[in-house]
Amino acid sequence: MAIALTFAGCSSTDRPMTTVSPKSDLANWIQSLYIDVTVWDAIILAIVVTAFILAVFVFSSRVGEAAPAATASSDLGLEIVWTLGPALVLLMISVPTIRTIFRSQPAVAPAGALEIKVVAHQWWWEFDYPDGAKASNELHIPVNRPIRLLLESPDVIHSFWVPQLGGKRDVVPGQINELTFVATVPGMYPGQCAEFCGLSHANMRFRTFVDSPDDFAKWDREQLAGPVATPATDQLASDGAKVFADSPCTTCHMIQGVSKGYIGPDLTHFGGRTTLAAGVLQNTPANVAKWIENPQEIKPGANMPPLLLPGPKLNALVAYLESLK
Template identity: 55%
Template sequence: MSRGIVVALATVLGGCRTAEPPMTTFAPKSDFAEWTYSLYLQVIGWDSFILVLVGLLLVLALFRYSTRALGKGETPPASRERVELEVAWTVGPALVLIAIAIPTIRTTFRAAPAVAPAEALHVDVTAHQWWWEVRYPDLTVVTANEIHLPLGRPVRLELRSADVIHSFWVPQLGGKRDVVPGHPNAITLVPHVVGMYPGQCAEFCGLSHANMRFRVFVESPDDFQAWIAHQVMPVLTPVTSEDLVTAGARLYATSPCVTCHAINGVSSGRLGPNLTHFATRTTFAGGTLANTPENLGAWLRDPESVKPGAQMPRLGLPPAQVSELVAYLGSLR
């Protein structure tokens, strides 16, 4: 009982926060999230009704049918079969379950229609240990760990796994979807509010599961088109006399990096994230590190120390070469 009171108080106090927590499902920012939120409220309503009903019946049983409520010398009435009660506590819960099941099934199918809307933006998301590959097949754009979506346009997210079971979850934009190898899944939604929404793998998938994050950016249609236009352009490496950038480009082209990573016009690796326009991203390493020279340098020196279980091997680069690669990757705009 005391635990229930503590949980209730924590819920009430948590609801008094002025700042909106980023990983909340109670601040819907898409049609799918709004359907889920509405379903939450319906289920909470039924649960509250059942809680009150059971509480009232308990009080009635304690004070109306307790032996202490009887007069001195009285004995409780003999129990007998009550068909109406049997029917009530069988039919009642069944009706409650039906009332919960109908909107649940409706929400499930609304968020994953068999055919996407004709005007939908198609985005292919592939889960890897431990990062997310993002492709826009109709726009020839490939990126990693960051998904850009236009405001007010239907979006069809096609979800796949390249290795083990993962789960795609952006709390403010919609419910979880399991990503199972060999079994593509999908989410269809319409984002309603501009902003950045963090996401997370929600299915334990190995040592660095907690470090498998990503970001979804909902932008105005004009800003989204500008982002796409920039992504399809050749890599804009500044014309510079800096030896670091030139040396870094040469080092990248002759290093093992090219076997895993792709940069349009430079390399075509597929095992790791595509690095084209890497410098325009806000994070890297599965969305766990801010894209700064300091973090990138630490990652290149020893990925495992930054992200346990990282698939990228330690290259054993001397400090000078780390600085060159940091300068080159930082120029990929």
């Protein structure tokens, strides 16, 4: 029962932040190292515990007898065994560990790798693709193709972490760290900043979509095609486009062909995202309205000011943003 319960904790369907359900080559290497070390540890534990229990039972019959006299004699054979034994154990653990460390940090990108620039901001993620496509908080990558992430930060130290795709990698201002892996199973894998970076660190989440090559190509084409035109028949969204263009939103947010802000996420395809504000809320009209009215209430410290708009204008603005698929 206890064992069943323990392993139930490892299933990945309802526990998406599990570290023991690898979905990439990198995560698989880490997993097999983890299993190797656990097996060696278990063997050593079994030997030590057996020796201990034996000692307790064998010598318990001598309770009450005088302690044996301490002697200074040494046994060279024993000395060699208990020096070489642990040395061998350390070797067994360190060789695969060091091999995995080097394997997980290749100095050059593998052939055919897709290189994506990842910019970690307080408290959201920007993804820039080599063909010019841009995304925020939702990373799309093709399955079975080497991915090389080039991690940078304009503010403080963050850490990029998608547990099912591999280990954490720090994002350090002033340098570019790399993370290289091949995702092997399509699906959606949540990520989280893993280095304390200020007030909304816990709210700095993101999603990684591992797409089939066709789905990825389609997504990429849509991103490159620029914004979908707001249909003239959609009065509310058209009104919202005007509200946006006349508002301070434009100083911080880019919508291709409309505004050039770069402080906050690119909103060109905002309506196509599933979540809002780095994975904190589902992307629904009601949540977008709540966000615009008071970002700090949803995300303490968020670097977006509250914008007080009269109800009808707010509704139109939300309809416009949601129409940007």
